[in-house]
Amino acid sequence: MQHWLMVLALSFLAVGSLFLFTEIRNLLLGELEWKPMNIFVGVVFFAVGLFLTIRFYSSRVTFTSDAVEQSNIFNSKRLPYSAIRGRREYVVRGGEDGGETRYLKLESNDDRLPALDFIKAYNFDDAFYSWFNRLPDLDEKNKTRPKTSNFGLV
Secondary structure, eight states, rough: OHHHHHHHHHHHHHHHHHHHHHHHHHHHOOSSOOOOOHHHHHHHHHHHHHHHHHHHHHHHEEOSSEEEEESSSSSOOOEEEGGEEEEEEEEEEEEOOOOOEEEEEESSSSSSOOOOETTSSSSOOOHOOOOOOOOOOOHHHHHHHHOOOTSSSO
C-alpha cells in the first residue's frame, strides 16, 4: 500500500488511543464528568484506526509463477494467469462531499474463480502496469459491442 494510507491508518489509531486514554484518565482522577459521547467518539476513532491499520499493513497482491494472489488478514483470493479474461479500471465515488477511489480489476473466464479487485493505492511498478495494460480491456469491448434487445436481437 502507499505510505500515506499507512500513515493515515496509524494517525486514526493514535488519535483514538490518545483521546480514550485522556478521557479515561480524567474520569478516574475526577477531573471530568461522565460524558458517554466522548468515550464513544474515542472508541470509534480507535476502532477505525485499528481496522485500517490491520487492513493496510496486511494487504498484499502477489504474482507467483502461475497466478495472481490477493490477500489480507480477512481473506485470500487466487486467480491463475490462464483464467484471466481481461481487465477493468473503475472509480467509486463517495457521495456529494466524498472523494473517489480508483480500482483495478482482473476478471476471470471461469465463474467458479473470483475476480480480483484491488484499490489503485498499491505501489505497483512499471512492469505491472505494462502487463496489466496488455490484458484485454473489457470496458472497451463493452463499448464497441452492438447492443441487443430483450429478445436477443441486434
